[in-house]
Amino acid sequence: MNLSEVKEFLDEKVLQYNAPFFIESDPISIPKKFSLKQDIEIAGFIAATLAWGQRKAIMKSAEQILEWMDYEPYHFIMNGEWPDLGTTSVYRTFNGEDLIYFFNSLRNIYMNHGGLEDVFTKGYHSTQTVKGALSYFRGVFTSVGECGRTGKHVANVDKGSSSKRLNMYLRWMVRKDKMGVDFGLWEKIKMSDLMLPLDVHTGNVGRKLGILERKQSDWKSVEEITSVLKSFDTEDPIKYDYALFGLGVFEKF
Template structure:
């Protein structure tokens, strides 16, 4: 069974397409050639990667169209007051233009301190740890402790801002889907999808980003019996994938989640199962009972 599962997932991985990429926030990173631009673009794209994918892509388009040809240059030269005017009408579900400007300021502060987001993350990272749990916890704590007064008018984040939503922590039990996704983009070896920009973080330490699709398909494949999409579920699914590839456990994330995002798997329309490439090892019966 394990060998069959690995073979099917390897085939699924090989069948990833540019169509899938175009339907993914990661596509915005691929618009840029320079790694410094890709890193910033990824940080922004991942932060807003929640909700309906069409709306995500539309709203990201509106952000990057205003940032010019170089997201890195835009962030380096960021003036919060001007940015607040530029993005005054921005809205993505419950995040607004202020939250976006604070996110851009966080990028600038990390660059000022460490020259890149990757180097800033490394200052929080334990290369000897089993996974990124503690590293991600410290990373989010440090960002939330930054001085955002140029955006918010006070050193503390206002109660009516959803900026903290960008930076959930494993310590609170959150699955941290968007942050884990960003780390996957940056850390996994360049393969035409992921970028492999951060060479000093091991792919073996990554934890899978658990969105609604991975939550559902992970249960169908027997990777977890949990129903709540939390950090425990993310680690359970990752542990199951480590049995297939201990050096790169989140290798199959993109292709698995696009069974839902791009191919329409929802666990309810079982006619989709007839043409699904992993139907031999997938059991949606519990969800449809």
């Protein structure tokens, strides 16, 4: 297929997969439980952090964290007492120590930096790029004491990470359309500047379609494939995440 044929094919798949049914089996269903902006932000960030591996297991672990937070994420972060988790496994390599660090960092962000939206937005405005947003966010997030091993759970775009989970989180928070799968809560970051949440599925499908040549799944690959998607839709390039992901996960393309 040439690029115009790829675009037509993916446009059809966006219509198929950017739909309410997508929410049911996806980690975005976790923040969909809430209506308060800060609850959505925090629950979404936690769900996105765990979003690698089997989706049912991801959502089960995220539900456990919500239980510890008494299903009031924002109130818990601002006023709660952390559970004594030690090195208890929370999800795969993410353990109790990691979670407590996350709680402390989130409290710092909401008490001293205006909240998650303000932190990402400040980084974005410094360079007018999502890369700037991710870099600045990581700096703030890891500033609460020595982060140690927990640092590996927050992507470092400055070291070339594809930052799949953070890009997915930004898609949830920023992207808005009539289908209502994403939240579109944050209006100071442009949808047109979002970057593809590149994972094994979207990467493999992209390579098969000829819109990604680079073999590694790193930030350079994110830039490469996103630039093609922007040529398909300059205003909403990351809508194609649904098409690429759906083709990989549901159709084994």
